[in-house]
Amino acid sequence: MPSPVAIDPTHYAVVSAMITPAFFLTAASSMQISSNNRLARVVDRMRADIDTLRGLPQGPARVEQEARIAIHRRRSYLVLAAVRMLYAAISAFVGTSLGIAVDAFFGYRLDLVPTGLAVVGVLLMFAASLCLGHEAKLGLRMLDRELDEQLAKDRLEVKE
Numbered sequence: 001m002p003s004p005v006a007i008d009p010t011h012y013a014v015v016s017a018m019i020t021p022a023f024f025l026t027a028a029s030s031m032q033i034s035s036n037n038r039l040a041r042v043v044d045r046m047r048a049d050i051d052t053l054r055g056l057p058q059g060p061a062r063v064e065q066e067a068r069i070a071i072h073r074r075r076s077y078l079v080l081a082a083v084r085m086l087y088a089a090i091s092a093f094v095g096t097s098l099g100i101a102v103d104a105f106f107g108y109r110l111d112l113v114p115t116g117l118a119v120v121g122v123l124l125m126f127a128a129s130l131c132l133g134h135e136a137k138l139g140l141r142m143l144d145r146e147l148d149e150q151l152a153k154d155r156l157e158v159k160e
Contacts, residue, residue, distance in 0.1 A: 014104040021096040021118060028093060028125055032086040035132060039079040042139075046072035064149075071142050078135040085128040092121030 049069050056062040099114035 014101060017100045018097045021093040021100075021121075024096075024118070024121055024125070025090060025093040028086050028089045028121070031125065031128060031132075032083065032090065035079055035083045035086060035128070038132070038135070039076060039083060042072055042075045042079060042135075046076065068142065071138055075135045075138050075142075078131045078138070082128040082131040082135070085124045085131070089121040089124035089128065092117045092124060096121065 046069060049065060049072060053062065053065045053069065056065055096114045096117040099110065099117055103110040103114055
């Protein structure tokens, strides 16, 4: 009996090609898990700052706390945008795999479909990475600001 590869060598090539998007899918999924964790941390921090805001009277301290909450809001929107893009990228990579199978079934007439979906997925991952990078920059700026405030308070306490 002849081997299946001798009968239809393209079958295995198609299956191999369908597996390739799984590497991108794995990367997008890893970024997705990380982004969901980041979003949870930002939301928790914002809730803590909102609780602090409730106890503050009108004045400079309240204005500062409101500014912190506004930065957290911006950070949460950036991470949420990244999460959405990563879900779309995952869908594009699954579509790429399916597109490869459909293209093979129709005699390789849809070659731009899987390639286009793969490109869309990679571009979405790139855009999500940019959003996450900007969010990280905002988080670090916020940390620097809080540290500067604390150091200034400490210096005042030492002088008194």
